[in-house]
Every structure is written in C-alpha cells, then in structure tokens.
Amino acid sequence: MATDTHPGEHHGHHGAGRYWVIWGALLVLTLITVVTGRMHMPTFGLMLALIIATTKGALVALFFMHLSEHQGLNRLFFAVSLLFVLLMLAIPLIDLGTRYRYATPPGSQYSDMQAIDIGANAQQGRYGGNQKKPTSQEQSEAH
Amino acid sequence: MQSSASTAGAPAAPVPRLAMHFASLEVQDNAARLGMWLFLTTEILLFAGLFICYGVYRFLFPEAWAASSRSLDLTLGTVNTVVLITSSLTAALAVHYAKTGKNKAVAVQIFLTLLMAIGFLVIKYFEYHHKFEIGTLPGRYYFYEGIQLPGAPMYFTVYFCATALHGLHVVIGMVVLAFAMVRALRKGDFGPNNYTMVELGSMYWHLVDLVWIFLFPLLYLV
Numbered sequence: 071m072a073t074d075t076h077p078g079e080h081h082g083h084h085g086a087g088r089y090w091v092i093w094g095a096l097l098v099l100t101l102i103t104v105v106t107g108r109m110h111m112p113t114f115g116l117m118l119a120l121i122i123a124t125t126k127g128a129l130v131a132l133f134f135m136h137l138s139e140h141q142g143l144n145r146l147f148f149a150v151s152l153l154f155v156l157l158m159l160a161i162p163l164i165d166l167g168t169r170y171r172y173a174t175p176p177g178s179q180y181s182d183m184q185a186i187d188i189g190a191n192a193q194q195g196r197y198g199g200n201q202k203k204p205t206s207q208e209q210s211e212a213h
Numbered sequence: 214m215q216s217s218a219s220t221a222g223a224p225a226a227p228v229p230r231l232a233m234h235f236a237s238l239e240v241q242d243n244a245a246r247l248g249m250w251l252f253l254t255t256e257i258l259l260f261a262g263l264f265i266c267y268g269v270y271r272f273l274f275p276e277a278w279a280a281s282s283r284s285l286d287l288t289l290g291t292v293n294t295v296v297l298i299t300s301s302l303t304a305a306l307a308v309h310y311a312k313t314g315k316n317k318a319v320a321v322q323i324f325l326t327l328l329m330a331i332g333f334l335v336i337k338y339f340e341y342h343h344k345f346e347i348g349t350l351p352g353r354y355y356f357y358e359g360i361q362l363p364g365a366p367m368y369f370t371v372y373f374c375a376t377a378l379h380g381l382h383v384v385i386g387m388v389v390l391a392f393a394m395v396r397a398l399r400k401g402d403f404g405p406n407n408y409t410m411v412e413l414g415s416m417y418w419h420l421v422d423l424v425w426i427f428l429f430p431l432l433y434l435v
Contacts, residue, residue: 177364
C-alpha cells in the first residue's frame, strides 16, 4: 500500500518514496549552489543562487507542503504573498537606484561622503558624512 | 466539537471529529489548510521585510556585503542546510504515516525532526559564539579588525535579525511538533480522517525550511 503511487489522485495517498526523491533533489541543488557560490561569479552569481533557491523552495512548497494537491485558493494565497514580496523588494530598490546622489547614505557605493564610523565611538555615529563632532571651543568661537 | 469516547480502545480506526458548522470532513480539512496557508503568507511577508533590508543594504554596500559573507563559516552553514532539509523530509514522512494511522512511526519521525532541530540550534549557537568573540556584531558593537568597510556592521545587523527570527521559528515549530508527537504516543488517534494536527505542524516546519533555503545562499554565498 505504501509503495503504490498515484500522483494524479486528489488528496490521494502517495508512497513515501516520493518524499525521498524530493529530499535527494534538494540535497543535489544544495550541492550545486554551494559549488557555484564558492566561485563568486561577479554578476551572475546572485541570480543563479536565487534561481536555485526558488527551485528548492518550489519543491518544498509543492510536494512537502502539498501545495500541488491543495485547493486552488491555497495556491492563490501563496502566489499573492509572493507578488507582494516582489513589490516590496522592487519599490525600495527603484527608489535607491534613482536617487539624487547626495541623498544616499554616506559611505555607500553611490555616495561621495565619508562613512559614519559607529564602531569606535557611539557619539560619532550622530555626526554623519564629513561632519566632525563640534568641539566646545568651536562652539564658543561661533557665539 | 463532538467528543468520541470510543476511540481510546481502537487507535487503528479513529472516529472523524467533525465540527457541526462544517458540511463534511473534507470541507473541514480544507478550511484548516486554507487558514494555515493564510497564516503562512503573513509569515512569508514577515521574513520578506528582512530580505528587503538585505537587498537594499546589499545594493548600497556591495563590497562590505561580499567581504562579510565570506567571513561566515560556509561548512557550518552547509551542514545546517542539510540538517534542516532532512528534518523537513522526516516532517513530511510524519504526515505520510499519520494518514495511514501508524502512530508509532509518526512519533519516531517527529522525534527525528526534533533531534535535527536541536542539532541546527546547537550549530547556530557555535556560529553566534564565534561572532561574539571576534566582534562581527551589529552597529556600534562591531569591533572586528579584519573587515573595516562602511556597511559591514549593517550586514551583521541583517544577519543577526534574520537568523534570530528564523531561530525563534525553529523553536516554535519544535513546540508545535512536540505536541503532535505526544499525542501520537499517548492517544495514538491519528489516521486517515484525523491528521490535520500533524499536517499543519509539518507545514509550519516546511516554512521554516523554506526561509532557510533562501537565507543560506544569501548570507553565506552571496
């Protein structure tokens, strides 16, 4: 009974073998992502890692979580949440990518200003960019 | 919910427990699943917030991101990925056995899942401990001399937020599955008509796995 497989059966019962196959596929994909990730490909690396992760995620959702056999509404919920994740990712990145250069955080790739050093002294973190913490002398001279 | 007093002696054929406002057991199961999926979408969006932080700061500080991710221990990360994927397999097998009413097997599979979850957390503890020692910590607590790049403390802010939230989910998933395991051992009434508890607990566990599948390459491999 356990070895009898009917993949098309609705809410039907599959053999346990199917889970082992998915598990094997997930391990192979993990191996691929580790090997390719260690090559540190400059532009394609992130894309490839995300494609592999999405494939693995799809296997987990469809077969381990049984999304492939659940009702359509479940799939709709899942798809809508992914749509909102993509929107949430795209909008801040479009914003940052098209910003006026001086509006980007100091020290970042798109800024000419010096980074804020918050490691050495917590007080310094309050004065960003090229600004130095005003000394008490300068303050008294200004007045 | 109708209580069934006659189930205790016959674990092989559990009585379906249908709440009176559902038309049939199938409708009840579908409603439970839909509710779980709805909850899981909120979980996905919760983690998505951290992934967006990751994306934004990676975009701003690519060099710090590359350097910091290479400071992580890839071996431990890979071992943790394999452990979590395997624990997902045993969680899926637990549902499989719950559907066939093999309650002992359900308990064994959940026990294996819990063991691997503990293994995952122990490895995570060693990784955290190492970071506290060398000083790759968020924000102003960062004191690692090896990487002095703007944005590096931000990487570890994202790292700690994401892995700690994920770790919390691991613990919650363990508690949920532990309840199912105790039930399989004590009552032993999981069967073809009564496996929702194992199924939904297992779905939660798979979500934890799903999140890690994305966290692992993004944090450790970039």
